Amino acid sequence: MRADTVADIRLYTEVGLVPVQCAACGVEVGVKKNSRRHTSIQWTASAVRQCREFAAGVGDTSGGLQLGCGRLRESIAAAVADGTIVVPDA
Template identity: 45%
Template sequence: MTVRPDNRLADAPMHPVSCRACGAAVLARKSSWQQTSVQWSQSAMAACRSWDPGDPFQGRHPVCEELRASIAQAATDGTIPVLESEG
């Protein structure tokens, strides 16, 4: 059986976005207006003011309202393409 390569990142790369509140720089991708993928780096986690390592998120990094708004603005401005809108 042949394993099909996963080309999602090639077809829809992640784009840098900085939180307007704390400056945490993450990578984000919008598959639709409702669905967002966020990739955190160590430096972004260190910069984020809303993340507490002792929080019960069990290793999952939350996305605060300020970062959500920053990503939404980037999508509205066209900095991040919304894949559902393309086509």
């Protein structure tokens, strides 16, 4: 794999991620706000298995693909509001 590709992968999956714990089920994911509207969430396989919404097959879906967890979104919003996650100026 090319060095610049490895660097890009690391940038999008590791750099700047803040651990956020879901207030509903305790699952922890890595979160980065790239803008007010764009949120990157890095799920681990363990977190996907433990998330109640994923396990129940509820939440946002599109063509059978689960796009996220509403309860986790609430925890991310709270982390933004309390300054744990910084949103860059747009």
